[in-house]
Amino acid sequence: xxxxxxxxxxxHSYLDGDLQPxxxxxxxEHLRSCAACAAHFHELKKTxxxxxxxxxxAAPPSFSAKVMEAMPQERKTARLRRFMHRHPLLTAxxxxxxxxxxxxxxxxxxxxxxxxxxxxxxxxxxxxxxVPKGETVKGDIVVRNGSIRIEGTVDGDVTVIHGxxxxxxxxxVTGEVEEINQVFxxxxxxxxxxxxxxxxxxx
Amino acid sequence: MYFxxxxxxxxxxxxxxxxxxxYADLVDLYKDKIYRLCYRMxxxxxxxxxxxxxxxxxxxxxxxxxNPEMKFSTWxxxxxxxxxxxxxxxxxxxxxxxxxxxxxxxxxMQAQLPSREASPEEAVESLELQETVQRAIERLPxxxxxxxxxxxxxxxSLQEISEVLGxxxxxxxxxxxxxxxxxxxxxxxx
Numbered sequence: 001x002x003x004x005x006x007x008x009x010x011x012h013s014y015l016d017g018d019l020q021p022x023x024x025x026x027x028x029e030h031l032r033s034c035a036a037c038a039a040h041f042h043e044l045k046k047t048x049x050x051x052x053x054x055x056x057x058a059a060p061p062s063f064s065a066k067v068m069e070a071m072p073q074e075r076k077t078a079r080l081r082r083f084m085h086r087h088p089l090l091t092a093x094x095x096x097x098x099x100x101x102x103x104x105x106x107x108x109x110x111x112x113x114x115x116x117x118x119x120x121x122x123x124x125x126x127x128x129x130x131v132p133k134g135e136t137v138k139g140d141i142v143v144r145n146g147s148i149r150i151e152g153t154v155d156g157d158v159t160v161i162h163g164x165x166x167x168x169x170x171x172x173v174t175g176e177v178e179e180i181n182q183v184f185x186x187x188x189x190x191x192x193x194x195x196x197x198x199x200x201x202x203x
Numbered sequence: 204m205y206f207x208x209x210x211x212x213x214x215x216x217x218x219x220x221x222x223x224x225x226y227a228d229l230v231d232l233y234k235d236k237i238y239r240l241c242y243r244m245x246x247x248x249x250x251x252x253x254x255x256x257x258x259x260x261x262x263x264x265x266x267x268x269x270n271p272e273m274k275f276s277t278w279x280x281x282x283x284x285x286x287x288x289x290x291x292x293x294x295x296x297x298x299x300x301x302x303x304x305x306x307x308x309x310x311x312m313q314a315q316l317p318s319r320e321a322s323p324e325e326a327v328e329s330l331e332l333q334e335t336v337q338r339a340i341e342r343l344p345x346x347x348x349x350x351x352x353x354x355x356x357x358x359x360s361l362q363e364i365s366e367v368l369g370x371x372x373x374x375x376x377x378x379x380x381x382x383x384x385x386x387x388x389x390x391x392x393x
Contacts, residue, residue, distance in 0.1 A: 008384075009380075012376070012379070012380040012383065015383065016361060016376060016379065040387075042391075043387045043390075043391025043392070044383055044384075044387050044391070046390070046391055046393070047383060047386045047387045047390045047391055048355065048383070050332065050335075050336050050390050050393070051336060051340075051351065051355035051356070051386070052355055053332065053333075053336070054332065054333045054336035054337065054356075055239070055355065055356045055357075055358070056239075057235075057238065057239045057242050057243075058235050058238070058239075059234040059235050059237075059238035059239075059252075059255065060238075060248075060252055063230075063234045063238065063252065063255070063256075064227060064230045064231050064234055066252075066256060067230050067234075067256050067259045067260065068223070068226070068227050068230070070256055070260060071223060071226070071260060071263060072260070072263075072264060
């Protein structure tokens with residue numbers, strides 16, 4: 001029993017898998033000549049084997065379901081709060097957008113009066129704007145709550161809100177033609193308009 | 204291994220975005236490990252189930268604090284280990300058995316006692332080696348118990364154990380050695 005303490009340390013290093021070859025040699029030599037240490041080492045290895053043997057235990061069958069049941073109800077508000085906390089700019093932007101869209105969507109409902117943005121060179125008859133044959137309208141035309149019939153030429157964009165556009169075969173529009181009859185088109189149109197106006201004001 | 208990591212990373216991203224179902228996959232993946240850890244630490248199936256559930260829920264509610272540089276399993280083990288250690292401390296153990304024995308540096312009377320059920324005849328008779336091993340683990344003070352369980356029940360590397368417990372590797376080794384010696388005194392003669 002007068003073995004150096006170092007021998008037991010070597011045993012444990014061996015079990016930890018970090019015993020160097022010299023150490024292993026030394027341990028082996030000692031174990032060959034010392035029955036007490038050999039027994040000690042054998043007991044340690046047996047203990048480890050017992051532990052590993054006993055390792056296998058599985059969770060009860062319904063475990064996952066129970067965990068998911070016990071989960072905190074997420075917490076839509078918490079999620080939103082977390083999101084807002086992480087993305088303050090996006091939050092501000094979407095809040096702004098939501099308010100804007102809300103007011104626009106409601107303004108879509110109130111069908112306003114018939115209006116047209118151009119009155120030179122056009123004929124207006126029963127909520128229909130007519131660009132006569134041979135006439136050229138310079139600039140954009142926006143018709144609200146009415147229709148447009150183009151027989152002549154429009155040198156610009158034509159936008160019809162809550163209405164229809166009719167093109168005669170000879171009719172010509174140099175810019176874009178747009179009909180807006182849906183809420184989201186209306187909203188999109190407004191966003192574009194506001195964006196353009198904002199750009200212009202910056203310029 | 205690589206695909207596994209990717210799978211886990213994707214789940215965690217989904218969870219962080221609020222997708223609770225993505226968490227079910229992770230629970231399925233780790234439930235046996237975490238349950239086993241809790242069972243070995245606490246020695247009681249009912250308590251182990253409660254603790255393992257609590258660990259998973261705690262991990263879920265703190266998912267924002269998870270650092271992706273650490274393996275997810277390491278993080279889960281850490282939560283579960285801390286939780287079981289808390290529970291063990293709250294048990295108010297028998298003061299007499301838990302007192303440290305002079306000169307043995309942390310080993311308690313309990314760990315030093317030759318186990319009553321562990322006599323060879325009894326163990327062979329009942330063939331409940333699992334039980335015997337479990338009782339021996341339960342006699343270990345918690346600081347040795349956690350290291351032994353993580354090493355031999357969960358098969359973690361020393362490096363992982365040091366991350367789970369937030370201890371230097373040297374300390375992990377020392378505890379492992381002492382834990383093994385204490386267990387040897389109880390199980391070595393079987």
